[in-house]
Amino acid sequence: MKWGVVVFPGSNDDRDTAYALGTILGDDVVMLWHGDADTKGVDAVVLPGGFSYGDYLRCGAMARFSPVMRAVAEHARSGGPVLGICNGFQILCEAGLLPGALVRNRSLRFQCEQTRLRVETAASAFSAGCRAGQILTIPIKNGEGCFVVGEAELERLEREGRVVFRYADGAPNGSLRDIAGVANDAGNVVGLMPHPEHAVDELLGCTDGRVIMESVHVWLSNTARGDTAASAAALAASRSQA
Amino acid sequence: MNFQVRVFVTPKPSILDPQGKAVANSLHSLGYDEVVEARLGKLIELRLGGADREAVSARVDEMCRRLLANQIIEDYRFEIEEARS
Numbered sequence: 001m002k003w004g005v006v007v008f009p010g011s012n013d014d015r016d017t018a019y020a021l022g023t024i025l026g027d028d029v030v031m032l033w034h035g036d037a038d039t040k041g042v043d044a045v046v047l048p049g050g051f052s053y054g055d056y057l058r059c060g061a062m063a064r065f066s067p068v069m070r071a072v073a074e075h076a077r078s079g080g081p082v083l084g085i086c087n088g089f090q091i092l093c094e095a096g097l098l099p100g101a102l103v104r105n106r107s108l109r110f111q112c113e114q115t116r117l118r119v120e121t122a123a124s125a126f127s128a129g130c131r132a133g134q135i136l137t138i139p140i141k142n143g144e145g146c147f148v149v150g151e152a153e154l155e156r157l158e159r160e161g162r163v164v165f166r167y168a169d170g171a172p173n174g175s176l177r178d179i180a181g182v183a184n185d186a187g188n189v190v191g192l193m194p195h196p197e198h199a200v201d202e203l204l205g206c207t208d209g210r211v212i213m214e215s216v217h218v219w220l221s222n223t224a225r226g227d228t229a230a231s232a233a234a235l236a237a238s239r240s241q242a
Numbered sequence: 243m244n245f246q247v248r249v250f251v252t253p254k255p256s257i258l259d260p261q262g263k264a265v266a267n268s269l270h271s272l273g274y275d276e277v278v279e280a281r282l283g284k285l286i287e288l289r290l291g292g293a294d295r296e297a298v299s300a301r302v303d304e305m306c307r308r309l310l311a312n313q314i315i316e317d318y319r320f321e322i323e324e325a326r327s
Contacts, residue, residue: 101314108260
């Protein structure tokens with residue numbers, strides 16, 4: 001399969017992401033420039049971490065108006081998988097592709113540490129290869145990682161099983177309900193603050209991030225088999241549990 | 243006509259403002275015990291042209307909704323003055 005990694009001015013995890021997807025997973029990867037008007041026919045898109053447009057005004061506020069974001073939104077609308085990591089998550093929220101917003105960590109500190117994540121549902125493009133309840137060790141590195149969302153929207157997220165990842169040992173940044181990652185209603189767009197692309201190589205001590213990226217293979221093969229019924233059933237089952 | 247607009251963007255009351263808390267704590271440690279709360283926001287100054295106040299107000303309101311404020315976490319208000327040019 002072919003991935004597109006978006007490069008905004010100020011992205012800094014774009015190469016790590018391409019390394020994880022290309023060298024570690026063995027998939028094809030193309031870089032998508034922020035000024036590109038299309039997604040070059042990729043199967044899945046990653047918005048990487050970094051400080052797009054210097055985080056001016058608000059994290060992700062400027063990046064959402066990049067030409068490439070119109071194409072990314074179109075890709076998402078047609079069911080294509082989109083993953084936003086850290087700054088990418090902030091951009092997806094600003095763009096309205098995911099609910100909520102990310103604000104300054106409660107500690108007021110930039111936090112760089114390993115976290116333990118609990119996978120809350122396998123019904124998303126980036127958790128389809130996991131099982132609910134699985135614990136993954138993935139690092140965070142952010143200053144604005146505190147997830148907030150209106151109360152009604154929060155209840156809706158919980159009810160619909162769209163909280164994909166939660167900090168297993170409590171949120172290090174003050175996120176509501178320890179939320180680390182969420183999905184859109186179709187499950188194809190996912191954002192999370194922790195960095196799976198930094199946890200793929202044994203040299204770095206942890207490879208738990210691989211399964212998040214590899215989940216797309218499972219998700220896409222389900223979709224290709226016309227197995228949207230199975231995906232929908234899994235989604236419905238996970239939602240009725242919630 | 244030219245106008246000077248001051249846009250104030252502030253965190254919604256429901257949103258925790260750790261920066262404001264830190265500022266209030268610092269003021270307390272300086273002895274300003276009367277400070278009940280501090281909240282931090284942004285001031286954005288714009289100079290722009292427009293037919294009249296109403297037209298400018300409509301445009302600036304749109305700018306706030308589309309870019310300058312994120313209404314999930316922030317409130318905004320603005321003041322318009324005719325620019326001395």
